[in-house]
Amino acid sequence: MALGIMADGVINVSEAEMLARWLAMRPDAGGYAVQTLRERLDAVLQSGDFNCRTGKALFQTLKGLLAGFLPEWMHETPVPGVATVHSGRTVQGLVLTPDIPGLYDKPCYIDLTATFCFTGIFAYGERSDVEAAAVAHGGSTCGHPVKSRPCYVVVGSVASPDWAHGHYGRKVEQAMRFREEGAPVQIISEDTWAAAL
Structure with a gap:
């Protein structure tokens, strides 16, 4: 799911909300990566101030957490506009x-x-x-x-x-x-x- 959200190089507020809902339905999912993702999503969505910079930061978080699972083309693709x-x-x-x-x-x-x-x-x-x-x-x-x-x-x-x-x-x-x-x-x-x- 995360790879699909990341495919276009940006994350918008609706994608962030969808990912947060998906994680909420899986309370037993744990580990460093999942906990970090939950915390970042909560902070971003509760602030009510989702913007382009926030979306890029969230993209970077996902990219870092999923490093071992990213397809080869995504390893070489720079994040747009950074x-x-x-x-x-x-x-x-x-x-x-x-x-x-x-x-x-x-x-x-x-x-x-x-x-x-x-x-x-x-x-x-x-x-x-x-x-x-x-x-x-x-x-x-x-x-x-x-x-x-x-x-x-x-x-x-x-x-x-x-x-x-x-x-x-x-x-x-x-x-x-x-x-x-x-x-x-x-x-x-x-x-x-x-x-x-």
Whole structure:
């Protein structure tokens, strides 16, 4: 159902309402993805202020949550009308962050009381949402990776197309350097962080 709603690249208020009703009829459906989707839909629909920007944000949430189930053509399709500045350049469109071999650490355990540095765009919510979640679980946040104490650099589910060409952004590049120097810095995906919560 979600893939059908996303097929045209936008989500309007009637589609959001339909998805919310569909989820309401399935109260036993659980898990991180479904709970996140319920919360985002509730917040969007209760605000009464559904607009183009809201629809694009909801599209990004769905795209991030359904990453493993998206058809190949949807992985490569940019979200219409979204522009961001990445590495000093304006980039049209955002795509799912690719799983680049060797980039992500795969820790067996994540210390939720450590320091977290967030980068990218998150299916979980806005940057303030992910930072608040980290603090609520006993951690602290920082604007850039630190090497003096355990630090996790959490990469959001959605990134610039430049990721496909190895341009990761300053935070990730700095974390990679610190990691090579033996500092207690790990780079993890949003999914890994969210599962630890």
